[in-house]
Amino acid sequence: MNKSKWVTTDFESLKTLPSFNKEFLLKKDIKKVKLNITCIGLYYPYINNKVVTNNLFMPGWTDYLKRVQYQSYDITNLINKGHNEIKVLIGRGWASADSFGWSKHPYIDRPLLKAKIEITYKDGTKDYIRTDSSWDVYSSYIVSSDIYNGEIQDLNLSSNYIGKVIESTSNIKVIKQEGEDIIKKEIIYPRKMFKDNLNNTLIDFGQNFAGNIEIRINGKKGDKISFIPAEILDKSGNFYNENYREAKSLYEYTLKDGENILFPLFSFEGLRYIKLIEYPDYFSINNIRAHAIHSNMKRTCYIDTGNEKINQLYHNTIYGQLSNYLDVPTDCPQRDERLGWLGDAQVFVKTASINFNTLKFFKKWLHDLALDQHKDGSIEGVCPTIPGHEVEISSGWADACTICPYEIYMTYGDKSILKDSFNMMKKWVDYIKNTGDNPYLFDSGFHFGDWVGTDSPYGSFFGATNLFIVASAFYANSVDILIKTGHILNIDVSDYEDLYKKIVKEFQKTFLKDGLPIGERAIEHSQPEKSTNFTQAAIALILHFSLCEEKDREKLTNALVELIKDNGMRMTTGFLGTPYLLHALTDNGRSDIAYNLLLQEKKPSWLYSINNGATTIWEHYDGISEDGKLWSPIMNSFNHYSYGAVIDWIYCGAGGIKVIKEDYKEIEINPHVDTRLGHLDIKYMTSRGLLHVRWYFQDNATIYEIEIPKDTIAHIKIDNKEYIVNEGSYMFSKGGLD
Numbered sequence: 202m203n204k205s206k207w208v209t210t211d212f213e214s215l216k217t218l219p220s221f222n223k224e225f226l227l228k229k230d231i232k233k234v235k236l237n238i239t240c241i242g243l244y245y246p247y248i249n250n251k252v253v254t255n256n257l258f259m260p261g262w263t264d265y266l267k268r269v270q271y272q273s274y275d276i277t278n279l280i281n282k283g284h285n286e287i288k289v290l291i292g293r294g295w296a297s298a299d300s301f302g303w304s305k306h307p308y309i310d311r312p313l314l315k316a317k318i319e320i321t322y323k324d325g326t327k328d329y330i331r332t333d334s335s336w337d338v339y340s341s342y343i344v345s346s347d348i349y350n351g352e353i354q355d356l357n358l359s360s361n362y363i364g365k366v367i368e369s370t371s372n373i374k375v376i377k378q379e380g381e382d383i384i385k386k387e388i389i390y391p392r393k394m395f396k397d398n399l400n401n402t403l404i405d406f407g408q409n410f411a412g413n414i415e416i417r418i419n420g421k422k423g424d425k426i427s428f429i430p431a432e433i434l435d436k437s438g439n440f441y442n443e444n445y446r447e448a449k450s451l452y453e454y455t456l457k458d459g460e461n462i463l464f465p466l467f468s469f470e471g472l473r474y475i476k477l478i479e480y481p482d483y484f485s486i487n488n489i490r491a492h493a494i495h496s497n498m499k500r501t502c503y504i505d506t507g508n509e510k511i512n513q514l515y516h517n518t519i520y521g522q523l524s525n526y527l528d529v530p531t532d533c534p535q536r537d538e539r540l541g542w543l544g545d546a547q548v549f550v551k552t553a554s555i556n557f558n559t560l561k562f563f564k565k566w567l568h569d570l571a572l573d574q575h576k577d578g579s580i581e582g583v584c585p586t587i588p589g590h591e592v593e594i595s596s597g598w599a600d601a602c603t604i605c606p607y608e609i610y611m612t613y614g615d616k617s618i619l620k621d622s623f624n625m626m627k628k629w630v631d632y633i634k635n636t637g638d639n640p641y642l643f644d645s646g647f648h649f650g651d652w653v654g655t656d657s658p659y660g661s662f663f664g665a666t667n668l669f670i671v672a673s674a675f676y677a678n679s680v681d682i683l684i685k686t687g688h689i690l691n692i693d694v695s696d697y698e699d700l701y702k703k704i705v706k707e708f709q710k711t712f713l714k715d716g717l718p719i720g721e722r723a724i725e726h727s728q729p730e731k732s733t734n735f736t737q738a739a740i741a742l743i744l745h746f747s748l749c750e751e752k753d754r755e756k757l758t759n760a761l762v763e764l765i766k767d768n769g770m771r772m773t774t775g776f777l778g779t780p781y782l783l784h785a786l787t788d789n790g791r792s793d794i795a796y797n798l799l800l801q802e803k804k805p806s807w808l809y810s811i812n813n814g815a816t817t818i819w820e821h822y823d824g825i826s827e828d829g830k831l832w833s834p835i836m837n838s839f840n841h842y843s844y845g846a847v848i849d850w851i852y853c854g855a856g857g858i859k860v861i862k863e864d865y866k867e868i869e870i871n872p873h874v875d876t877r878l879g880h881l882d883i884k885y886m887t888s889r890g891l892l893h894v895r896w897y898f899q900d901n902a903t904i905y906e907i908e909i910p911k912d913t914i915a916h917i918k919i920d921n922k923e924y925i926v927n928e929g930s931y932m933f934s935k936g937g938l939d
């Protein structure tokens with residue numbers, strides 16, 4: 202597309218979003234026509250008034266100052282011999298939003314479009330139509346559209362000529378699309394239309410999701426339909442969306458006579474309910490439905506248990522992922538944030554890659570992450586970064602640069618992801634080494650720590666765990682991953698092997714005494730004098746990252762169990778401790794306690810949200826209290842997937858599936874059964890076929906049915922016996938091979 206020009210217009214003077222149009226005449230018989238197109242902003246193309254694609258949010262979200270993706274479409278069927286027209290609607294999107302991620306026009310003041318149509322004639326010759334100053338600007342039916350603020354359309358507006366586009370220059374790198382397409386797939390039908398106590402007319406879709414509402418209605422010119430979304434109702438059953446903060450998410454349509462199909466093109470929202478602000482009396486629930494919008498990932502796992510609440514938890518995790526994997530792994534889809542927070546991404550990556558095939562999705566995002574890394578190796582808390590708003594550098598967030606590529610490699614076996622990430626990993630580790638006075642600890646700077654852990658006073662975002670024990674534990678883990686990556690890529694990492702040993706030694710010297718964390722013990726909402734090392738999160742990290750002496754494992758595990766018991770058999774861990782807590786227990790012989798936590802129904806727990814009607818994962822275990830009180834609206838998302846990371850324990854702990862060699866070439870299956878779960882049935886689609894692990898109880902026996910895919914070596918561990926098997930179906934009963 203090099204010869205095509207970037208084109209734009211004077212957006213500030215427009216009364217609607219523009220379309221950039223070009224008419225062209227083709228005189229010869231056509232064999233094939235291809236459209237290559239991109240935008241710093243968002244584009245939606247039509248050829249001869251027909252849509253080119255059903256995908257949305259093209260060209261996707263990258264750090265537009267560094268690179269932008271282009272898409273390629275075969276448009277042969279839309280093109281005629283003779284007169285043709287291409288029309289491209291342009292939105293501000295993430296790139297040029299009036300306000301996005303705390304910045305005005307974060308990447309660029311005005312959207313830019315670049316396109317090329319390549320026509321191959323039957324006689325073998327070619328013609329090209331490229332964006333340049335000959336293209337026209339027209340007005341459109343979209344009055345305004347904004348990622349956070351919603352979309353306003355007037356279906357009576359006709360498309361009027363405004364003038365010619367302006368050519369512009371930009372040295373932004375254009376690359377072929379790396380990520381998944383963004384699609385609207387599932388249709389979500391409304392459950393009911395009703396009035397709340399404040400006489401608001403609400404529609405309940407029965408499911409929290411990210412996407413858009415579609416309205417099809419036979420209308421009368423000038424009538425209006427408008428609405429705003431919400432995730433929950435307040436304790437009185439009334440509409441509540443204060444937790445959207447500044448995101449207006451207002452959708453407003455002025456109808457034309459006859460059929461109206463209303464759907465936003467450049468905005469999306471996270472919601473379960475809508476409040477209708479204006480609507481004609483002929484509008485009914487039959488005129489409305491919704492579409493979930495997300496990256497087009499293939500579902501790879503189905504999990505079923507004998508506990509309906511756990512099944513709902515799994516369902517909530519799936520929707521949490523779909524809602525937050527819209528080209529970039531985000532924190533939430535509703536409030537004025539929706540950013541690529543790294544902590545959330547790394548916490549959930551394993552669960553995400555169990556649920557869906559995330560290879561392509563993460564490949565693209567990890568390339569962005571590598572580009573966003575600062576020269577000194579530091580990495581901000583969000584990716585793509587937001588120009589004009591620097592986000593803190595924090596351990597556990599920046600460590601996404603080691604954790605995500607390694608996890609993706611282990612799941613899919615694609616070495617290129619490690620090759621592309623190795624330097625980023627190394628630079629991050631070196632950055633930590635060179636920060637502060639002690640090269641063997643990460644004991645300086647700002648950290649989010651065990652974010653929203655409940656062992657600190659109510660309302661605090663920071664958990665009670667000492668930020669530096671968390672940061673140093675993640676430092677060790679990142680060095681460990683760097684070493685493993687070096688071994689896989691045949692790169693000498695002996696210096697880092699040495700560094701790792703020193704970190705572990707220093708860690709033990711600084712944070713542990715007689716094998717236990719130094720400091721006051723923290724339970725829920727306890728108010729330790731200052732942050733402490735003696736928390737559930739800290740011990741989970743120590744055990745899971747193997748930062749203790751082997752002889753002290755039992756002692757630490759007992760201490761962890763004591764902390765949990767003292768807290769009424771409930772966890773206190775936040776973002777960073779939660780993913781490892783149940784693993785730490787199971788791997789150290791206390792699956793019973795892991796199950797207690799999984800099945801706990803008093804908050805903080807997973808099932809508390811289920812008992813309160815959650816259909817996605819909450820940002821806080823206690824987002825809604827027993828008395829209906831809500832967490833502060835400044836931070837209370839009901840679609841924040843991080844705590845959904847517990848699914849990876851159901852898979853790897855309860856199901857016992859662990860990947861030993863990348864791409865499931867060698868696996869361990871060591872299920873941890875518990876009658877309270879009733880049964881467990883995991884179907885995971887590997888690249889070489891189905892892996893099926895099922896356990897259930899029959900006549901006082903535990904029955905295991907296991908199916909191993911092609912070219913996989915499986916170490917099945919049941920009843921203290923190990924069976925090494927290949928492809929095939931196996932059944933075990935009480936530990937015996939039938």
Ligand code: BGC
Nearest residue numbers: 532533538542544545649652
């Ligand atoms: C986000 C989190 C994120 C955090 C940083 C919040 O505003 O929603 O999920 O990781 O900031 O601590």
